[in-house]
Amino acid sequence: MEYQVLLEKPKSFYQNYPRKAGNIEVTHYCPGCGHGVAHKYIAEALDRLDLQDRTVLISPVGCSVFAYYYFDVGNEQAAHGRAPALATGVKRALPNSIVISYQGDGDLAAIGTAEIIHAANRGEQITVIFINNAIYGMTGGQMAPTTLEGQKTSTSPLGRNPANEGFPIRMAELLATLEAPVYVERVSLHDVKNRNKARQAIYKALKCQKDRKGFSMVEILSQCPTGWKMDPPESLKWVAEKMVSYFPLGVKVDRIDESEPVTRPEQIWDPEVIIRNLGLVTLDIRQRADRSAIAEIHRNPRFKIAGFGGQGVLTMGIILAACGMIEDYNVAWLPSYGPEMRGGTAHCHVTISSKPIGSPLVSSSTVCIAMNKPSQEKFEKELVPGGLLIRNTSMIDVPPARTDIDVVSIPAAEMATEIGSLKVQNMVILGAYLEKSKLIHPETLEMVLKGMLKKAALLDMNMKALEAGREHVRKNA
Ligand SMILES: Cc1ncc(C[n+]2csc(CCOP(=O)(O)OP(=O)(O)O)c2C)c(N)n1
Ligand code: SF4
Structure with a gap:
């Protein structure tokens, strides 16, 4: 795959980010947060695939609720967990659009479990970018379905105990058991090598949608230094040492080459x-x-x-x-x-x-x-x-x-x-x-x-x- 490093700010971002409060030159994310990195890879891929004018980004409820301040594309904001349902509606109404359902793990794997499973099972032609940071970041660090065993959060102060709270859910593997998804991969943001893989996976997922191949999802293991009460370097280490061993990286499904482009009957x-x-x-x-x-x-x-x-x-x-x-x-x-x-x-x-x-x-x-x-x-x-x-x-x-x-x-x-x-x-x-x-x-x-x-x-x-x-x-x- 031809690969070009972009050193300039992607066109798919606004030049600055005017909003009610805050410095308009920077995002609202905490220092060291993974959301901003994931945003950058999405914007780069949209530029490279020339998709900016056709894209509708669905932002969720969670720390990324304000994604619409940053992406210079069509934007919608969904109720908590409902981004795949809204994405379905947008894609079906506008079949030529490129629809991204951007979601955290509280949003996608807790309140929105039904929506993501059925959107994937229907093979909706959308791309899901799933930020797994093992916690509810926005609301102050409560336990998420992806919180690791033993991990302390504000609602599991003694550490997550599977006997009480169940085991962390591996969403990428779960969706990979379905027939319809065409591309599902888990990547991580903890070092340069893995960031490059994340960048490529996001590009691949969006290209899959551009080529009308079907449902794609990239699960991104992402650091939340604030919710985890760590500094940014520690949080990267924690992803590498703790998260990657429970959430194995790599491709879970790739049926892109064998899939014919699908056009839903108009x-x-x-x-x-x-x-x-x-x-x-x-x-x-x-x-x-x-x-x-x-x-x-x-x-x-x-x-x-x-x-x-x-x-x-x-x-x-x-x-x-x-x-x-x-x-x-x-x-x-x-x-x-x-x-x-x-x-x-x-x-x-x-x-x-x-x-x-x-x-x-x-x-x-x-x-x-x-x-x-x-x-x-x-x-x-x-x-x-x-x-x-x-x-x-x-x-x-x-x-x-x-x-x-x-x-x-x-x-x-x-x-x-x-x-x-x-x-x-x-x-x-x-x-x-x-x-x-x-x-x-x-x-x-x-x-x-x-x-x-x-x-x-x-x-x-x-x-x-x-x-x-x-x-x-x-x-x-
Ligand atoms: C219906 C509803 N229930 C609960 C909330 C409170 N709430 C806001 S964000 C959030 C969790 C977000 O966590 P996650 O999806 O992991 O995203 P992050 O903030 O970590 O990026 C919750 C429970 C809400 N806004 N709406
Ligand atoms: S709380 Fe966590 S996920 Fe939210 S912006 Fe801060 S670091 Fe990022």
């Missing part, structure tokens, strides 16, 4: 394919509501739909999202419910938009559907001025507190019971909403319901409920 993201696979479409005719007839407030709506579990709150959201997909909108549906089977509270966030959706969370809604009193009280506050509140007055005996919103009051539960089943109260509400907003073509909705409800009698009752809701709005307009 059509999987085609909404039409998804809708058909879900059985949501039974007809070929695709109708669209006339968008020019939709009032401004009802374009690109953001919903909060809430009630008791069992009131069809989540289903209402799914139906709306499915209708939006069929009519070529971007959609998001995010459910939230308690652990109870029935009777707990449930709500969902739904966004239907002709623009890209940044986040599925709806914190300020244009439509609030309240199926019961607590839902009205909790969520009407979030409506934008002029937004629409649809309230199921069968279950709400207080008026809305807001006076700057549009309100549709409808006794949906009573109307549904009259039609034949309390279960269709959500359809009464949906009918009312669609009549009011004109967002979705009636045939689109019928198509979705036909896909979901296979029994004719059930479909009939749901269609009646929808019509009853529409009729209510027409009469009370």
Whole structure:
């Protein structure tokens, strides 16, 4: 492999590192810390492989949480342990990006164990840089899953005892037992020779991703002088003498040469394919509501739909999202419910938009559907001025507190019971909403319901409920 020593600062770093506190010429890491060295090798490899403009670095929770201050690439910061999940999302949404999940051992091997194992097992085309410093550095030196036997930390003051705390986990070996990973190597930063090997391994892992070969991970044995209460030279010695003997260095898996470049099938993201696979479409005719007839407030709506579990709150959201997909909108549906089977509270966030959706969370809604009193009280506050509140007055005996919103009051539960089943109260509400907003073509909705409800009698009752809701709005307009 052609190798060139770079003496200048890699381009993939910012020239300086402006941040709230601290000297902008240097990083926030402690003197002698391994993170900065690992950062340098990543930046060098990105330069050499010409990947800077395509790279998204996911920083974790841990001492490296601020990696985004240093790398002049796309940056995201994940919740603790979730970097591989976020990396998966980024890579799948942007298949041409180069995605790096940068993680400490508390992050990757404790709280994030499930995420890393499943990302590796799925063969996500990401590169994981795993900094194993045998401790939780950021929070003051607690025991990590990689803490060595006998090692004293603030939470194992007598030394780690396997009888009590289990044995240190060898993550590289563990992931190497899986079928999918293409390249996994463990390296160390304790001397020049090993640093060069670390530099080459990081380059190789990123090249593996560039060549679309599959999942790669480099585990780096890295010194944490502060957490270990040592000076930097002592900490290097400790890595060499203690860590390397428990965590053997070297390649654990290398299937790069025998692996064909993988391209994930793009059509999987085609909404039409998804809708058909879900059985949501039974007809070929695709109708669209006339968008020019939709009032401004009802374009690109953001919903909060809430009630008791069992009131069809989540289903209402799914139906709306499915209708939006069929009519070529971007959609998001995010459910939230308690652990109870029935009777707990449930709500969902739904966004239907002709623009890209940044986040599925709806914190300020244009439509609030309240199926019961607590839902009205909790969520009407979030409506934008002029937004629409649809309230199921069968279950709400207080008026809305807001006076700057549009309100549709409808006794949906009573109307549904009259039609034949309390279960269709959500359809009464949906009918009312669609009549009011004109967002979705009636045939689109019928198509979705036909896909979901296979029994004719059930479909009939749901269609009646929808019509009853529409009729209510027409009469009370
Ligand atoms: C959900 C959650 N739990 C716990 C924490 C506290 N916390 C912050 S960093 C950290 C451990 C970091 O250790 P490691 O991943 O080894 O990284 P290092 O700091 O050593 O680089 C913990 C437990 C948190 N921020 N979020
Ligand atoms: S606490 Fe340890 S891992 Fe964190 S910056 Fe300091 S030396 Fe590095």
